[in-house]
Amino acid sequence: xxxxxxxxxxxxxxxxxxxxxxxxxxxxxxxxxxxxxxxxxxxxxxxxxxxxxxxxxxxxxxxxxxxxxxxxxxxxxxxxxxxxxxxxxxxxxxxxxxxxxxxxxxxxxxxxxxx
Amino acid sequence: xxxxxxxxxxxxxxxxxxxxxxxxxxxxxxxxxxxxxxxxxxxxxxxxxxxxxxxxxxxxxxxxxxxxxxxxxxxxxxxxxxxxxxxxxxxxxxxxxxxxxxxxxxxxxxxxx
Numbered sequence: 001x002x003x004x005x006x007x008x009x010x011x012x013x014x015x016x017x018x019x020x021x022x023x024x025x026x027x028x029x030x031x032x033x034x035x036x037x038x039x040x041x042x043x044x045x046x047x048x049x050x051x052x053x054x055x056x057x058x059x060x061x062x063x064x065x066x067x068x069x070x071x072x073x074x075x076x077x078x079x080x081x082x083x084x085x086x087x088x089x090x091x092x093x094x095x096x097x098x099x100x101x102x103x104x105x106x107x108x109x110x111x112x113x114x115x
Numbered sequence: 116x117x118x119x120x121x122x123x124x125x126x127x128x129x130x131x132x133x134x135x136x137x138x139x140x141x142x143x144x145x146x147x148x149x150x151x152x153x154x155x156x157x158x159x160x161x162x163x164x165x166x167x168x169x170x171x172x173x174x175x176x177x178x179x180x181x182x183x184x185x186x187x188x189x190x191x192x193x194x195x196x197x198x199x200x201x202x203x204x205x206x207x208x209x210x211x212x213x214x215x216x217x218x219x220x221x222x223x224x225x226x227x228x
Binding site: 004035042056059091093098099100101104109 | 149164205209212213216218
């Protein structure tokens with residue numbers, strides 16, 4: 001079946017602009033995660049959605065970052081007023097449920113470059 | 116909170132030789148441990164996981180790992196390296212009540228013909 005998809009695959013933006021990154025999870029997966037992969041920080045958790053519960057935003061690095069998940073499916077990560085340190089690969093993952101032992105399936109990522 | 120440590124960012128191994136990637140964890144609750152592989156320009160793919168059943172876990176592509184509580188380790192091994200094993204490997208941990216993956220820095224594996 002179809003895996004996790006993300007768009008765009010690459011995004012180049014100017015410092016100060018806003019960007020939106022999209023994630024389509026595997027159908028039927030109730031849990032959705034965003035992670036960031038950068039050279040300096042490695043792989044970091046950003047935010048977690050589970051069903052209709054309030055999201056766990058504890059990993060978001062600043063208030064310029066926000067995310068939403070509409071209809072329990074597609075998610076959008078928004079970065080406002082982008083900075084050069086936001087340059088990274090943004091990975092989305094989904095799992096059947098939000099249990100600690102469940103495999104998280106990752107998308108191919110969106111590579112964001114802020115110039 | 117949970118964390119993992121992977122030493123040696125780059126690992127070179129000869130084709131046919133043993134692959135050994137080390138992972139040590141720290142966790143205040145019983146840990147669940149994962150090894151993921153990332154090929155260039157791709158997402159992460161699960162190799163294997165430990166979720167408190169058997170301590171010796173077998174995964175895909177001939178990889179296996181052993182959970183050793185006394186050593187707080189979850190090292191990944193493969194008896195004979197293949198050229199297709201060249202990739203980056205990440206150890207990660209979750210714990211009871213915490214489903215956010217905490218990743219190590221990764222090991223870039225190079226296979227020498």
